[in-house]
Amino acid sequence: MKTFVPKFVWFDGKFVKDTEANVSVMTHAIHYGTSVFEGLRGYWNSKNLYIFRLYDHIKRFRNSGKVYSISLKFTDKQIADAITGLCRKNNVRESCYIRPFYFVGRYGINLHVTEKSPTHAAVVMFPFGDLFNKNGISAGISSWRRIHDTSTPPLAKMGGNYLNSILATQECKRNGYDEAVLLDQLGNISEAPGENIFMLRDEKLITPPTSSSALEGITKNSVMEIARDLGYKTVEREIPRTEIYFSDEVFLTGTAAEITPIISIDGKKIGTGKVGKITQQIRQTYADITIGRNKKYSHWITPVY
Ligand SMILES: Cc1ncc(COP(=O)(O)O)c(C=O)c1O
Numbered sequence: 001m002k003t004f005v006p007k008f009v010w011f012d013g014k015f016v017k018d019t020e021a022n023v024s025v026m027t028h029a030i031h032y033g034t035s036v037f038e039g040l041r042g043y044w045n046s047k048n049l050y051i052f053r054l055y056d057h058i059k060r061f062r063n064s065g066k067v068y069s070i071s072l073k074f075t076d077k078q079i080a081d082a083i084t085g086l087c088r089k090n091n092v093r094e095s096c097y098i099r100p101f102y103f104v105g106r107y108g109i110n111l112h113v114t115e116k117s118p119t120h121a122a123v124v125m126f127p128f129g130d131l132f133n134k135n136g137i138s139a140g141i142s143s144w145r146r147i148h149d150t151s152t153p154p155l156a157k158m159g160g161n162y163l164n165s166i167l168a169t170q171e172c173k174r175n176g177y178d179e180a181v182l183l184d185q186l187g188n189i190s191e192a193p194g195e196n197i198f199m200l201r202d203e204k205l206i207t208p209p210t211s212s213s214a215l216e217g218i219t220k221n222s223v224m225e226i227a228r229d230l231g232y233k234t235v236e237r238e239i240p241r242t243e244i245y246f247s248d249e250v251f252l253t254g255t256a257a258e259i260t261p262i263i264s265i266d267g268k269k270i271g272t273g274k275v276g277k278i279t280q281q282i283r284q285t286y287a288d289i290t291i292g293r294n295k296k297y298s299h300w301i302t303p304v305y
Contacts, residue, residue, distance in 0.1 A: 003127075004096075008089045010082040010123040013074070015089045021122060029103035033160025034113060036064045036072070037101035039255045041128070042087055042304065044094045045291035049087055050301035051098070052255070052290050053218050054080055060157060060216065061100060067156040071115045072102050080302075082123050087304045090125065097128035097256065103159070131256045132178065136263035136275050139192070139250075140177035141241060142168035146190035146213040154190075154213045165193030179252070181244075181265065184213040189239040195254035196220040197262075199239060199247035200278055209236040219253035219286075222300065226285050229296075232278065249276030251283075259283040
C-alpha cells in the first residue's frame with residue numbers, strides 16, 4: 001500500500017507544488033531533447049530512508065550536461081540537499097524513485113547551445129517498487145542498434161537518447177519479450193534500453209565496456225565491486241551476440257531494474273532457465289547494502305532523516 005503522495009517537487013531552488021512548477025511551450029528541451037536526467041532510489045528500512053550513491057549520481061548528472069554545454073546552475077551540495085530535502089518535505093517513509101533533471105529553457109530555435117543558455121533544474125519523486133519480475137525475464141535482441149559516441153553520445157544521460165531506447169522497447173514488446181537488448185554499431189552486445197547487462201561464464205562476470213555504447217552505470221559499478229569482494233573475477237570486454245547464448249547466467253543492472261535476472265534470450269534458455277545462484281548471491285548482497293545492513297558499504301548510502 002502506498003503511503004505517500006508526492007505533493008511537492010523541487011524547481012529552480014524552491015520546494016513547490018508540482019502544478020506550480022511550470023515552463024513555457026517555447027522550452028528548448030521540448031523541441032530538441034536538450035535535457036539531462038538522473039534516476040536514483042531511496043530505500044526505506046523501516047527506520048530511515050537511504051539514498052543510494054547520491055554523490056555518484058550527481059557527478060554523472062553534471063558530466064552529462066558538460067557534453068552539450070548545458071549548465072547545471074546549482075552546486076553538488078545544493079542538488080544533494082534538494083534531493084534529501086524533497087524526501088523530507090514529502091515525508092517519504094517508503095522506498096521511492098527520485099528523478100533530478102535540468103534542461104534548456106526558452107531559447108527559441110537556436111541550436112547554438114552554450115553554457116550561457118537559460119536552464120531550469122528540477123527534482124521529482126514517487127513511490128516505487130520492483131520494475132521487473134524478480135524471478136527472471138525474457139529478452140530479445142533488438143534490430144535497432146544502440147546510439148554511438150560518434151553521433152549521440154550514450155555516456156551522456158540525455159532525455160533525447162531515450163528515443164533509441166523507446167524504439168527497442170516497442171519492438172521487443174511487439175515480439176512478446178519483457179525487455180530488449182541492443183547491439184552496438186559493431187554488432188556486439190551493448191546494453192538494454194535502461195540497464196547495463198552482465199553475463200556469467202565459468203564463474204567469471206563479463207560486461208561490455210563503455211566503448212560498446214554502454215552507460216557508466218552506477219549499479220554496474222556497484223555489482224563489479226560486490227562481485228570482486230565475493231571472490232568472483234570480473235572483466236569488461238566486448239561480447240559478441242552469439243556468446244551470450246552460451247552463458248550460465250545473465251542479468252541486468254540499473255537503478256530502476258536493480259539486479260534483474262534474464263532467463264531467456266531470443267527464446268533460448270539461459271543456463272538452467274531459472275535465476276542463477278551467483279545472480280542471487282550478488283542481488284542479496286546489493287539489497288542488504290541499500291538498506292544499511294552491510295557496514296562495509298555504508299559510504300554508498302546517505303540517510304535522509
Ligand atoms: C541506458 C541506460 N543504461 C544503463 C543504466 C543503468 O545505470 P544506473 O545503474 O546508474 O542506474 C541506465 C539507467 O540509468 C540507463 O538509462
